[in-house]
Amino acid sequence: MKNDILNVAVVKRDGNTVAFNAAKITTAITKAFIEVKGKDAASAMHHYASSVTDEVVKSILRRGHASIGIEDIQDLVELHLMRSEHFDVARAYIVFRSQQANRRVPSEPQDHALSVVGDDGNIVTVDIKQLAERIRAHAQGLEVDVDAAARQALRDLYNGCSMADVRKALHGAARTLIEVDPAYSKLAARLVIADLHAEVLGDAVHQMSDDEASAAAFVSGIRAGVEAELLDPQMLQFDLDQLASAIRAERNAQFELLGIQTLYDRYLLHVQKRRIEAPQGFFMRIAMGLALREVDREAKAIEFYNLLSSFDFMTSTPTLFNSGTLRPQLSSCFLTTIPDDLAGIYEGIKENALLSKFAGGLGNDWTRVRALRSHIKGTNGESQGVVPFLKVANDTAVAVNQGGRRQGAVCGYLETWHLDIEEFLELRKNTGDDRRRTHDMNTANWIPDLFMKRVIEQGNWTLFTPSECPDLHELYGRAFEKAYVAYEAKAAQGQVANFKVIPAEVLWRKMLTMLFETGHPWITFKDSCNVRSPQQHAGVVHSSNLCTEITLNTSDGEIAVCNLGSVNLARHIKGGGLDLEKLQATVKTAMRMLDNVIDINLYTVKKARDSNLRHRPVGLGVMGYQDALFELRLPFDSEEAVQFANASAEALCFYAYSASADLARERGVYSTFKGSLWDRGVLPQDSLAILAEERGRSIAVSVSPSMDWDALRSKIATHGMRNSNCVAIAPTATIANIVGVDASIEPKFGNLAVKSNLAGEFTIVNRQLVADLKARGLWDAAMLVELKHFDGSVQPIDRVPADLKALYKTAFEIDTLKLIEAAAVRQVWIDQAQSLNIYMKGASGRKLHETYMAAWDKGLKTTYYLRTTSASQAEKATVDAGALNAVRTQEAGKACRIDDPTCEACQ
Template sequence: MTARGFLRSKDLIPEVTMPAQSAVSLPAESFEHPESRARDLHVIRRDGQVSGFDPGKITVAMTKAYLAVEGANASGSQRIRETVERLVGQVVEALTRRQPAGGRVHIEDIQDQVELALMRAGEHRVARAYVLYREERARARQDQAEPVAAQAERLRVTRADGGQVPLDEARLRRIVEESCQRIAGVEPEAIVAETHRNLYDGIPEAELGTALVMCARTLIEREPGYSYVAAGLLLDTLRREALSFLGGVEAGATFEEMAKRYPDYFIAYVRRGVELELLDPRLLEFDLERLARVLEPARDRQFGYLGLQTLYDRYFLHYDGTHFELPQAFFMRVAMGLALNEIDREERAAEFYRLLASFDFMSSTPTLFNAGTRRPQLSSCYLSTIPDDLDGIYSAIRDNALLSKFAGGLGNDWTPVRALGAHIKGTNGRSQGVVPFLKVANDTAVAVNQGGRRRGAVCAYLEIWHLDIEEFLELRKNTGDERRRTHDMNTANWVPDLFMRRVIDEADWTLFSPDETPDLHDLYGAAFEAHYREYEAQAERGELRNYKRVSAVALWRRMLSMLFETGHPWITFKDACNARSPQQHTGVVHSSNLCTEITLNTSDDEIAVCNLGSVNLAAHVGAEGIDAARLERTVRTAMRMLDNVIDINWYSVPQARRANMRHRPVGLGVMGFQDALYRLGLPYASREAVDFADRSMETISYYAIQASSELAQERGAYASFAGSLWSRGILPIDSIRLLAEQRGEPLTMDTSTTLDWDALRERIRRTGMRNSNCLAIAPTATIANIVGVSPSIEPTYRNLYVKSNLSGEFTVVNPHLVEALKARGLWDAVLVNDLKYFDGSVQAIERVPEPIKALYTTAFEIDPNWLVEAASRRQKWLDQSQSLNLYMAEASGPKLDALYRNAWRRGLKTTYYLRSLGATHVEKSTVADGALNRVAAAPAAPACAVDDPECEACQ
């Protein structure tokens, strides 16, 4: 709808022309508030005045619209009353969801929600009557409307001290125009006009800034450039807040003014942060004036709105609710925090700052949260094994709480804990099994929520032979005994190869209690199989108390069924993780982490720690492909930053410090993979994209391993280097052979290379490695938002959607698609509405050319075997794993079975979430040929009819 007007609040009720006899008395219950939360909302009327929000008026408006269409005889219709009640509830829910704590909403926004609710309900005739009346009234108002400038002269702004001043219209326009500079396709006047629509007399100064931002936000769906405009407007608010807190001019500063003020602001910021005991006092030992000159204020303009709002809400330093950290100070604070132990601290801090501020690389969230602070907990992931005794279990849960408090993600290996019914020698009683303790761990993660900045999170792992596995599979169900459910905890299956072979052979599988089979936990490959078969023989002879024989296929089906129904437990592969681990000589990988990309050894004495950061792949590709020189520079600096994390990190438990100092693992990953494909013009579901996944990961892997060997030459090899695969000249690409030998059959996994790996092997033999592990691909959901690229290795979810997180709701539109459609003259309001209707898919929009449809296929329209194939190509270069989400629009048992068997055969170490769609969503979004990401019962799209070792698709 294009018409907007300026009516009194009563005009929410469409005074449609109806027969005289249609005047009716609406039932009293129609006027009741459907949501008590609505009382905290207020309505901005078109004359700038504010009144209370009354859902009863929406009820009257909708009912009259129905009567206008269906006539007076429908006035007593039970169907209409019920429909109106339901739709009003949806409108109120939408409005209160945006502002759960209450606030002000413009009358036009309420009418938009009414119109949207009618359309979504399929009430198109009623919606049309409502729209036509709105447009008619808008035209009438337009004829009578006074100029915006005249309206503005009457408005006053309430300052923080309570005083009121006239609205500074000139400054408002200057801020808007400045935020729109050098951004194509945006119109400053549109933002000014929309802002005036949301102003009212006496508006607080802070709310005025919010109104500007919100107005720009509403325009993002039609022009992605408004995301940068909204960020620029938000920056004005941030500058005002920060400078006022530090004693600056209360009016804040424009972009141009801030460019001159940034150095002085930065020095004052560091000193005040130390004074407030928020920053490490050692930051004052840096040459602050030198670092202030390094700052690049112009880089504040590169943020999109979602990225900057996320930083403001969750990352920037604040005191008593007032934020005083601006973007470039934030990046420099992190850089200084990572350079504390460097010899030339200023030079390294400047180097680290430039890398972060350029968006070529981004450290993980804990590092961004805490670097340079008094408690620098910088590591991302902690993995632990839970011992089989009460003291050990509760000590581990306590460790979870301490690690989670400072933003660590947790992976717990629960396999050693004895099963339900097992004998307890100390009390001569029977064990309650793993599940009750998992409930305690679940509630601990909820209680310790990382200071409100993000939810506490933990994943529990259990091997598939554990006698409690059947209950474990149901932990996330919404039915059953709530005392045996963990709705907030992630869960994952730890699956040995023997089980997969039993599934293929349709053989039986035996479940054991670990107190009777303790060595299975530390065994894998041939040794595991030999001991497992011996325990099965003991069970047959009656020598074991607790065991259960089940069909392997039935258990596998149940695993897949629960994965589809609840999203858990995830499926991860024990033998692939261990056979290819560089640290086989020092222990066993018993689980992965919260996001399934970390594969490190754990024991009673060591809690594994990993330190993460991600390369923005999109920033390192051009039309000709990968910019290898730039990528090498980025990776070298990034690896140094990650290695520094280990020494600077604040450890809340000693087992974590012991493991991190001994092995020094890091996990360099990637984000922006989908954006890189767009820049190269490669559809995700193509052999060219799979090949790019291979070559790009090879390049990153090569430079990361090379950088670690250079650090070893400078700083010394990690303590447990001797005996590792590295020391034996076995690199990740070489360890594929070890897994194949262990399985006794070739993997359907590519082993081709393009770089000089022999020279790198020789270098490692001479210098060693600084880090036991170098590579892991994390989900990067939040840091990708900050940088403004697609997360991790994910395909595009939708080309237009609303994203919700702790910072609120954000419209996300694919800027690459918009640019491509603009180039063909196809981007207009009609196409925006088509994208909304088809849930962000272009496949059913006839006027979109086929090449664009192929390039901008979304996640649920891609055969998931393409995701597996690309992941297999990356996995060959990784010494750890990757967070691999799999998308399936129309899941079924045979499709899931084929997909996860394919993942195992192609050498993947882990998988992450299975994403699926509801039937109604699938029906509306179905592509032109009538099917979404169809999966054959055997491996599909990228695979041939037979596994030909010479075929590119089969690799």
């Protein structure tokens, strides 16, 4: 491995470069060990020092840079010494560095000039003052140390480097200092945007103001996109000058580094790797694509642009990928049901491939496929069961990786009475026959209420093959219970050939064990999804989607489709509460945008087009819930936060349903409105009583409405609804990164952490916490060291006041049942479901049982990942020479990373 790094140059403090020499690192570490352990340990410690050197080399290679500063190498040495808990040796190394630095101070030049190869090939001179001036030009309004950033940049430069290296060093300097102050994240973002404008516009950008550059980049981007056959030629029919005048360059200042880098790497259009659009032009292009069929296209495009560019609302990733393009596949989620015949199974897998190609996340219901050893009438043989076909579906998702832009993602659902359920539970295990494992596909249990009752009653549970009881697939609630009990009686009388009886509690325990060990299958509830579905008159919900928030009907003739976008709650807080007036305006425009998706969308499968145009479902969600709580000064697990969860969900849903009724008045009702719960005057909160009746037991949640729902009922009765479904809370993993808030309804993972995604690794610091600590005179280098040492938690830090400890609890420090409670009050108002991760520290069988039983008891429709603590580490940027760099960060179970690519499939 050390040979792989021979081409990496080491930049000395005087700007000159030397070849990398790993032996020098090993020697330095060995000396530090001898200093602490004594000469007798030299032989053994040299071996250990060599292994530390290997880790340092790996870190350097991961950075992928052509050069690295000598100080950065020493920082990495400290990092790996700390990670291995050799704190005494690390301290000795730190002291040595400090002594050496003190000796250098008088003679170390601070303003020496470097010879740099300019973009035109000519040699130019760059010194620290020029670097500082460039940084200062983008630092207005930010509390950053311009000189410190310039010095940091200079460390990564050397004589003979290119101007591209200078730009990269400036970005890297700001990036390195983010943990010192989150303001450096905005500085880094501004530097990236400035260079992006230059990439789009060339040298002409240097004579432009920010407003002129953003407007010019927009116009040139549209024209270049059409010329390159990336964008629809209809985009040129807009009045581009009018739209350009509506561009607001100052909104670029909202970006954090992670957001702009994510846009740059994955969303902005490019031709031969050269970006042809910048952020504000990108948002206008998305808005134009969604306004293509509007009567006053320019006015609506500007309205949509203002919502997106202000970060008040963001559409889902497929819409951001494809809006305005020649292939506008804008929908997020697709749900299918797989039939029990060979042609139908492979047709379903083919549909998966076609839907995945243009960035769709998939949910497949596999319950109808007959179980292992079931009779095959056509051949008089026995079935291999559902698992081999799931393996094919898994490999298809890997092969068709969403057009080469991100990992393909699919979730398979199976009902709990299926005879293959026990093998289904083990699909994600790393042991056993690999031909019967699906390492890349998500899985979820589709659980009827009767099973949960049997667990409570400690009764038996019977597994059947669907080829002998096909009607169970189409039944739910009391009708399912009646049919299921009848099949059990038949089995007892020998009238069913293939079945198995096991204690319900044993199967439940295995479900929870596999969930804990592998992260799968997730726990979702069939009857809650169906009994409370507004569309129960038109079919059955057979599964949810990839991220468990979509609950739509599927059949042989219909593939359910959902179109997603999310309101940024943090942007709707005013005067210590929700800004209802602004929220109403945001939701009204957002619902129009989502409804437009249905008509503009490219459908790669006819069954998806038929279903979407017939029912017109959308899924309006939220993100930045944690950020909103910070604004309101409410601890995540407080009773007041639960009340806010209720109030925000009620308001969001009220305005969404009202907006859909307004659209129905303007555009007409969806075709299957007649007979729906909407048509019958039953709103989502009313359906909770229906669920209680079907279960024969009360639902352990209670809320009181605060809005005029009777008036809304009258409005719907008069005008109908444009959309069969309106609200679903998706994970928002990627779009939350873009706008710089915490995802969805998630608690903050850590106050100091590294977030890893396809755009790289990014230091994330809780800017609200830093602001509070600054206000109390507590933010200093020592506090940063302590935050790192305690994995981003403030709880063990004595200096942090009690009120801040309560407010800034991280995900694993929050009472798990409070997560359930907040989700339960939201679910009262939501017509679909919510992507609810369960965070649990110190998981046990009993705790798992209590948590998921509470989720069912309180009427939740679905849950998502179980995230449990694990001893994983993530590398952090450095503070100063000698600061503590070792940071342990906690990841969420074996199957779920901090920013899991599969979580991004919906948003």
